[in-house]
Amino acid sequence: MDAEESFARYVRERTAALSRIAYLLTGDAHLAEDLVQETLLGLVGRWSRIAAGGDPDPYVRRALYHQHVSFWRRGRRRPELVPEPADRPIPDSTATVADGLTLRRALARLAPGQRAVLVLRFYEDRTEQETADLLGCRVGTVKSQTRDALARLRRFAPELVELDFSRTEVGR
Structure with missing residues (x-):
């Protein structure tokens, strides 16, 4: 071939x-x-x-x-996501969709490097070493990026701590 x-x-x-x-x-x-x-x-x-x-x-x-x-x-950024106004409920009727939206909004607020580390570590289930190899950095960088990203996620969306991500619609 x-x-x-x-x-x-x-x-x-x-x-x-x-x-x-x-x-x-x-x-x-x-x-x-x-x-x-x-x-x-x-x-x-x-x-x-x-x-x-x-x-x-x-x-x-x-x-x-x-x-x-x-x-x-290079500045090819997506439009800034604006949170829903407090007086308007999310129109979705299922918890699965709402959880997926919450996760997407929280991920959108992370720096690209932090987001890449979380996707590799938790979506692709990569080890710290594999993640470091794929991103071309050291394991210590992966650890610190993971720690910082998770701390930011907890601060931006504390409700994510309680989510069961196996039932969210993110990435499907």
């Missing part, structure tokens, strides 16, 4: 999973699509070397996380 066919096959098989991760990073479906597309476009010219190294997934995910931080640094 040549590099073009290999890349096309990878894109068909892994776009949905990459899109879920990108959505968790960006908090916006359209920005997530852009992030996945930009990442894959950046890799297509080097695909033969990437695929020759074995499983390309870790490399692609790392590129996705780095591209997300680059988007943020």
Whole structure:
């Protein structure tokens, strides 16, 4: 199989999973699509070397996380999320949707690096070492980013402490 066919096959098989991760990073479906597309476009010219190294997934995910931080640094920011006014209840009738919205709003307030660490550690269930390897930093940085991100989440949305995240709609 040549590099073009290999890349096309990878894109068909892994776009949905990459899109879920990108959505968790960006908090916006359209920005997530852009992030996945930009990442894959950046890799297509080097695909033969990437695929020759074995499983390309870790490399692609790392590129996705780095591209997300680059988007943020270049000012490709999403519109600022404004909390609902106190006198208007959330129109959703299910606790699952409300919990997912609460989590998304809280994640949106984190810095991209903190968000990437939380997605890797708790959504992808990565170890501290794996997270550090994927982000190109030290384990101590992962630990401090995790600690700081969780502290910010507790401050921004203390109700998250009580949530059962297995029933939220985030990333599905």
